[in-house]
Amino acid sequence: MKNVVTSFDIAYKAGVSQSTVSRALSDSPLVNKKTRDRIKAIAAELNYKVDKNASNLRKQQSKTLALLFFEDPTSDDSSINPFFVSMLGSITKATAAQGYDLLVSFQNLNDDWQALYEDSHKADGLILLGYGSYTDYELKLSQLESQGTRFLRWGAPDVNHPGISIGSDNVLGGYQITQHLLEQGHKTFAFVGDVTPSAPELKARFEGYKQALTEHGLDPDQMLQFDAISTEQDGYKATSHILDRQTPNAIVCASDLMAIGAISAIRARGLKVPQDVAVVGYDNIPVSAFSTPPLTTVQQNTLLAGKLLVENLLKLINNEPVSDILMPPELITRDSCGRQV
Amino acid sequence: MKNVVTSFDIAYKAGVSQSTVSRALSDSPLVNKKTRDRIKAIAAELNYKVDKNASNLRKQQSKTLALLFFEDPTSDDSSINPFFVSMLGSITKATAAQGYDLLVSFQNLNDDWQALYEDSHKADGLILLGYGSYTDYELKLSQLESQGTRFLRWGAPDVNHPGISIGSDNVLGGYQITQHLLEQGHKTFAFVGDVTPSAPELKARFEGYKQALTEHGLDPDQMLQFDAISTEQDGYKATSHILDRQTPNAIVCASDLMAIGAISAIRARGLKVPQDVAVVGYDNIPVSAFSTPPLTTVQQNTLLAGKLLVENLLKLINNEPVSDILMPPELITRDSCGRQV
DNA sequence: ACAGAGCCTGCATACGTATTCAGATGGGTA
DNA sequence: TACCCATCTGAATACGTATGCAGGCTCTGT
Numbered sequence: 001m002k003n004v005v006t007s008f009d010i011a012y013k014a015g016v017s018q019s020t021v022s023r024a025l026s027d028s029p030l031v032n033k034k035t036r037d038r039i040k041a042i043a044a045e046l047n048y049k050v051d052k053n054a055s056n057l058r059k060q061q062s063k064t065l066a067l068l069f070f071e072d073p074t075s076d077d078s079s080i081n082p083f084f085v086s087m088l089g090s091i092t093k094a095t096a097a098q099g100y101d102l103l104v105s106f107q108n109l110n111d112d113w114q115a116l117y118e119d120s121h122k123a124d125g126l127i128l129l130g131y132g133s134y135t136d137y138e139l140k141l142s143q144l145e146s147q148g149t150r151f152l153r154w155g156a157p158d159v160n161h162p163g164i165s166i167g168s169d170n171v172l173g174g175y176q177i178t179q180h181l182l183e184q185g186h187k188t189f190a191f192v193g194d195v196t197p198s199a200p201e202l203k204a205r206f207e208g209y210k211q212a213l214t215e216h217g218l219d220p221d222q223m224l225q226f227d228a229i230s231t232e233q234d235g236y237k238a239t240s241h242i243l244d245r246q247t248p249n250a251i252v253c254a255s256d257l258m259a260i261g262a263i264s265a266i267r268a269r270g271l272k273v274p275q276d277v278a279v280v281g282y283d284n285i286p287v288s289a290f291s292t293p294p295l296t297t298v299q300q301n302t303l304l305a306g307k308l309l310v311e312n313l314l315k316l317i318n319n320e321p322v323s324d325i326l327m328p329p330e331l332i333t334r335d336s337c338g339r340q341v
Numbered sequence: 342m343k344n345v346v347t348s349f350d351i352a353y354k355a356g357v358s359q360s361t362v363s364r365a366l367s368d369s370p371l372v373n374k375k376t377r378d379r380i381k382a383i384a385a386e387l388n389y390k391v392d393k394n395a396s397n398l399r400k401q402q403s404k405t406l407a408l409l410f411f412e413d414p415t416s417d418d419s420s421i422n423p424f425f426v427s428m429l430g431s432i433t434k435a436t437a438a439q440g441y442d443l444l445v446s447f448q449n450l451n452d453d454w455q456a457l458y459e460d461s462h463k464a465d466g467l468i469l470l471g472y473g474s475y476t477d478y479e480l481k482l483s484q485l486e487s488q489g490t491r492f493l494r495w496g497a498p499d500v501n502h503p504g505i506s507i508g509s510d511n512v513l514g515g516y517q518i519t520q521h522l523l524e525q526g527h528k529t530f531a532f533v534g535d536v537t538p539s540a541p542e543l544k545a546r547f548e549g550y551k552q553a554l555t556e557h558g559l560d561p562d563q564m565l566q567f568d569a570i571s572t573e574q575d576g577y578k579a580t581s582h583i584l585d586r587q588t589p590n591a592i593v594c595a596s597d598l599m600a601i602g603a604i605s606a607i608r609a610r611g612l613k614v615p616q617d618v619a620v621v622g623y624d625n626i627p628v629s630a631f632s633t634p635p636l637t638t639v640q641q642n643t644l645l646a647g648k649l650l651v652e653n654l655l656k657l658i659n660n661e662p663v664s665d666i667l668m669p670p671e672l673i674t675r676d677s678c679g680r681q682v
Numbered sequence: 683a684c685a686g687a688g689c690c691t692g693c694a695t696a697c698g699t700a701t702t703c704a705g706a707t708g709g710g711t712a
Numbered sequence: 713t714a715c716c717c718a719t720c721t722g723a724a725t726a727c728g729t730a731t732g733c734a735g736g737c738t739c740t741g742t
Contacts, residue, residue, distance in 0.1 A: 008698080017721065019723080020721060022698095022701085023721090026700085030720070031720070031721075032719080047488070050698090052463045053699090054394075054697070056699090057394040057728065058701085059699085085423070104444075232628065257628075260628060264631045267633065286572070289573070290577075290602055290605045291632070292632070349728080358693080359728090360692060360694095360729095360731075364691090364730085373689085373691090394729090396730075398728085398729075
C-alpha cells in the first residue's frame with residue numbers, strides 16, 4: 001500500500017491537533033520539547049513523511065532546482081560530454097547539500113523548455129548548461145528574465161546574454177596551454193574547434209590561443225583552424241582536413257574528446273603523437289590521463305563550479321545580489337604536448 | 342514577478358467558471374470545442390501554466406520518476422562511468438516521452454535514500470541504477486517492497502533480490518567476448534574485475550568468461566583474476582598486479598574504463614597491445630572506439646534499456662503485470678583483441 | 683405544448699499541509 | 713484576589729486544482 005498516513009493520523013494518535021503535528025515536525029520552538037519528541041516518535045513509527053505536494057502548495061515553493069542540458073544536436077544519443085557529466089555530479093551533490101531536489105532534463109534548442117519551469121512551481125530556479133548555440137535562445141533567455149524566472153547560465157559572462165553566468169576563463173585557459181606548447185618549441189599550429197559565436201566557450205579558447213601566438217610573433221591567421229563541436233568524431237574529421245593540407249607541429253583541440261579523435265586521425269596517417277604532431281585538449285576528463293599518450297589539457301574545477309552554480313542560484317531565489325563569476329582554469333601537463341628539439 | 346496567474350484569472354477573463362477552465366485545459370470533451378479553444382487562447386496569452394503542486398495534490402500523483410544512482414564509493418567525485426551516463430540520457434528521454442519528469446540523485450549505499458520517495462508524492466516510482474553492493478541494501482529493497490513502493494532495478498534478475506529487474510545478459514556477453522578471443526588463437530588469459538557477490542554484473546561476466554574457457558578445454562582456475570571495480574585506475578592497478586606475476590596472451594576486463602587502464606599499464610611495461618597482450622573491455626563507451634588500439638568490447642543497448650526501464654516502471658505504477666527482462670548484448674570487434682599466429 | 687434526451691456549465695468540495703489568530707493554562711507579582 | 717505575562721495548543725483557513733453532482737439550455741419527437 002502507498003503511504004496514506006497524514007498529519008491528522010499522527011495528531012489523532014498523539015492526542016493533539018494537526019497544527020501541532022505540523023509544527024512539531026518542523027521543529028518549531030512553539031511546541032513543547034516533550035510533545036515534539038513524542039510526535040516525532042509517532043511519526044517515525046508510522047513511517048510518516050510530509051506530502052511534498054501539499055507542503056509545497058502551501059508554502060508556494062518547490063524546493064527543487066531544474067538542470068537543463070542543451071546538447072549539441074549533432075551528437076548522437078548515447079554520448080554526453082564527460083565534462084558535463086562531471087558538472088552533473090557536482091551540481092547534484094551541491095543541490096542535495098542544500099536540501100533541494102534536482103530535476104534533470106535534456107533539451108533541444110528548439111524545445112519549448114521554458115514550460116519546464118513555467119509548469120509552475122516545479123522548480124524554484126533553473127541552471128542552464130551546455131555548449132552550443134547560446135545565441136539561438138537569447139530570445140528565450142530574455143523572456144525568462146522578463147518573467148522573473150530565476151536562472152543561471154554556465155558559461156562566459158557576455159553582455160549580449162541576459163541573466164547571470166558563472167563560467168571558467170576560457171581565454172586564459174587557451175592562452176596558458178598554447179603558451180606551454182610554445183615553450184616546448186613548437187612553431188606551427190592548428191586549432192580544432194568551433195569559433196563561431198554559437199560556441200562562445202570554444203571561441204574564447206581560440207582567442208587565448210591566438211593571443212599567445214601573437215605574443216610570440218606568430219601570425220595566427222597563417223595557421224589552420226577547423227570548426228568542430230565536441231565529439232571524438234568531430235575532432236577526427238577536423239584533424240583529417242588539417243592533415244590533408246599540412247602537418248603542423250602542434251594541434252590545439254578545444255576539448256579532450258576532440259583531442260582523442262585528433263590523435264586517432266594523426267595515427268591513421270602513420271604519424272606519431274607527440275613526436276610528429278603534438279596534441280593538447282581541454283577539460284581534463286578522466287580518460288585523458290589514460291589516452292595514448294596521456295593528454296596535456298586544461299582543467300576546470302567542476303566541483304567548485306557546481307557548488308557556485310547552486311549556491312548562487314539559491315541566492316538569486318532569495319533575492320540576494322549575485323554577479324557573474326569567472327573561474328581560473330588549471331594547466332595539466334602530460335605527454336601529448338611533446339617537445340620540439 | 343513570478344507566475345501568479347491561476348485558473349480563476351483565466352475563468353474571469355473568459356467569463357466562465359474555474360471548473361470549466363480546468364476541464365478545457367485538459368481537453369475534456371465535456372466542454373464545448375469553441376469554449377475550449379477560447380480558454381486555451383486566453384491561457385496562452387496570459388502565459389498560464391498549471392500549478393503542478395496543486396494539480397498533483399489533487400490528483401494524488403507526481404508525474405515524476407526518480408532515478409537513484411548508487412555509485413561505487415571508491416571512485417572519486419569527478420568521474421561517473423560513461424555507461425551510466427548513457428543510461429541517464431536514454432532514461433531521461435524515455436521519461437520525457439511519457440510526459441514524466443525525472444528527479445536524479447546520487448546516493449551512497451548508507452544514505453537514507455528511501456526518504457527520497459517516502460517524502461511522499463515526490464515521485465511515483467523509482468529506478469535503481471548502479472554497480473556496487475546490491476547485497477548491502479537488500480534489506481532496504483525489502484522494506485521498499487513491503488511499503489508498496491514501485492521500483493525497478495537495473496541489473497541481472499536475482500532470486501535473492503526483491504523487486505523486478507531489467508538488465509543485460511552479462512553471462513552471455515562475457516562468454517561471447519572470451520569466445521572471440523579464443524577464436525583469435527589466444528591460450529592464456531587473465532580477468533580484471535570484481536567477482537564478489539557485491540558486483541553481480543561483473544561476476545556474471547566472469548561466469549561467461551569461465552564457461553567459454555572451460556568449453557575450450559582450458560582451466561579457468563589456472564588463470565589470474567584480480568578484483569577491480571570500475572575505473573581506469575582500478576584497471577591499471579589490477580593489470581599491474583597481473584603482469585607482476587605473468588604475461589597472459591589476453592586480458593579480459595569487465596569494463597571499458599578498466600580496459601583503458603589495463604592498456605596503459607601494459608604499455609608502461611614496454612609491452613604492446615595487442616601484439617604482446619590482447620585486451621578487451623565491456624560497455625562500448627564512446628572513447629572505446631578511439632583508444633589506442635580501438636577496443637574490442639561488448640555493447641549493451643542503453644537506448645532500449647532506458648526505454649524498457651521507464652515503460653515497465655510505468656506499468657508497475659499502473660498495476661499492470663511486469664516481469665524480469667534480460668537483454669542480449671552485442672559483440673563489437675575492433676583491434677585490441679589481436680590475433681595470435 | 684410538453685416530455686425527454688443530450689449537451690454543456692457551475693457549485694461545492696477534497697487533496698494535505700502551514701500558519702494566523704485566538705484562547706487556554708499555569709506561574710508569578712502586586 | 714486580581715492581574716498579567718509566558719508558554720503552549722487548537723480552530724480555522726488558504727494554497728490552486730480536479731471532479732462528482734446538479735441543473736440549465738436546446739433540440740427533437742409526439
